[in-house]
Amino acid sequence: MRRIYLDYNSTTPLHPGVLEEMMPFFNTKFGNPSSLHFSGREAAAALDLARCRAGKLIGADVDEIIFTCGGTESNNLAVAGIARRLKAARNHIITTSVEHSSVYDQCVRLENEGFKVTYLPVTRQGEISLNDLEQAVNERTALISLILANNETGTILNTEGVREIAKKAGALLHYDAVQAVGKIPVNVIELGADLLSLSGHKIYGPKGSGVLFLRRGVALQSVFIGGEQENTRRSGTHNVPAIIGLGKACEIAGAELEEYSQHCARLRDRLQSGILTIPDSIINGCLERRIPNTLNASFPGHYGSGLAVKLDLAGIAVSTGSACSAGRNEESRVLKNMGLTSRDLLGALRFSVGRHTTEKEIDYTVQRLAEIVSAENSIGNKLNIVNLDKL
């Protein structure tokens, strides 16, 4: 059966150049970068090259890059690390109601530990109000953590003016840029970010690799302790091959950003036109401010999980939302907090295109999707059980 992968926001295949770069570090260059001898030095030098490449992609200096095991760890470390470090002086966190669960759930946990958290509301387009932010911020605010590009809708947050508000209050600013990096230009200086998270496997790097950018001079309380790696901010032996791969992926993402983003936008827009020919379909999120590869569409009256299963059986991979919350027996928090009706958000599907997507695949997908939706409409066999689950 023909297989079409339209879930690049969930993960991406390794770029061949990345794999090639990683290979020696599994065997011949197996050293531990913390060792003082030649073998360790060899690995440490390679790690530092990865640091340069990652830093270059986001406008950070080499000493501002902390390697982690991925986006979730980076987000957890950013939020909990800053909150716990500053607790005595500042015990307030501001975030949004549409964050990825690795920020959102961390904030909920911190609330249980005694922190105060403000969850900013968003508009139907997924934008925050600067006025709300100004109202929320105070002298006790330790951190403002915002998702730069939403993983479910692709909406790019309106960040203009945010850094000024943060600065005025003396609050630190963290961006979850996991879905933004590699798709749009991301620069920590332009954003005024003190912290920023990115993930390797979303940009054709290996799974189990990530970066937390931590601006020079900002301290956090680490989560892992013991080995003092990453200048004590992330203990544990480095996953050298993954980090090398991440570095290479960052280099490629930077070099090919414009070309890649145009490729994605062209295919995504083709998909969007096709989907809009399906009666009653709606596009969720902000059409103007959106990462180029992502499309979130609702088929009201249908169930996204049911459509996703039927597409899967037709060889087409899409998702109903974040892969990190797929199929949990609940509605999408992100879409709900954007104000979608229950009917619209239950009928939502996320499509994300990437490097290997072709026009033919897009056309085939639209055709099959239209058939499935139309069949459900006519014979009424909508999968009316929404709680498709995963382990």
Added chain:
Amino acid sequence: MKSKGRLVAAISGGVDSSVAAAICLEEGYEVIGVTLKLKDCDDSRERRKACCGADDFIHARLAAAKLGIPHYFLDLKADFARDVLTYAWNEYRVGRTPNPCVMCNFHLKFGALAKYADGLGAEGLITGHYAELERCADGQINLRHAADDEKDQVYFLAMLTRQQLSFCRFPLGNITKMQVREKAASLGLSNAWKAESQDACFGYKGENFSRTLAEYFEADMPAGEVVTEDGKIVGYHDGIHNYTIGQRKGLGIALGSPAYVAAIDAENNRIILTTNPERLKSVCIETSKPNWLVDMPDEFDCEAQIRYNQTPVQAHVVKHGSDKTIVNFKTPVTASAPGQLAAFYNDRLVLGGAFIDRVVQ
């Protein structure tokens, strides 16, 4: 190769359902595996099985991958809590003995899951039950005892409607458990020699189902008296739900000779004991909510089974209207319990079933 049609297979993670799916796959059907999630994780106490069935889920996924079929998890936790747990607890509370497996089959496996399979465009649902289905030319569908007597599970299927049965595929009906295990091994399934997991889908270690339910519902069941048949108080109980009719072990009361639970008197919150095993025997039961798989006359002879591990006995059944049925046993039957299912057979054929309401001694 053109597929014979699409079937959904309920894959539990056990060997039976995996092999059932494999058999249909070999017959040329397109098979889609679905695993039910019935309960939440609970790490508060040690379970008999892994918390929430996570071990089964892994075997289910491995089996589906081995067979090369698509596989999904379906969350029926709310259905399970409502249609199985709440039902069971409501029965225990009034001194009856529920049959959760019968309800789980009716509402979940052959209810919600079947509906899901239908939504996927499947023409049938495969399960690993040991039972045979015979599809007659006139549209009648006959449920028959499985070839493997030891594993036969028709008792738990007797309350399915004819419509539900017509959607079922039971590929294990004519083979033995040993053949199933051997087939699983030859297919390289990880669960080929896994231990049986028939009972206790909702139990904790060292705890019976009713006690687990009481904790689940945070129920505060009143303590009460344990009495002999002539009303003498011989001890106290910690809730009538902890007792079943015919129970001998764990009573913690010495009456000189072995004592049995003869009756559960919910109205007076009392457990009634007897030392005479003959008192556990009954010759007649009254049942309700019958389900007939074969059109039956108002009166007929058949074999009746009143719990899973009981050999069916000869009986005479009399229908009283559409709900009530009186079952007269030709030989007395031990420990009939209200709430349990009475299943009726004619040789290998399942005639139907009904729930026991009253036991006449």
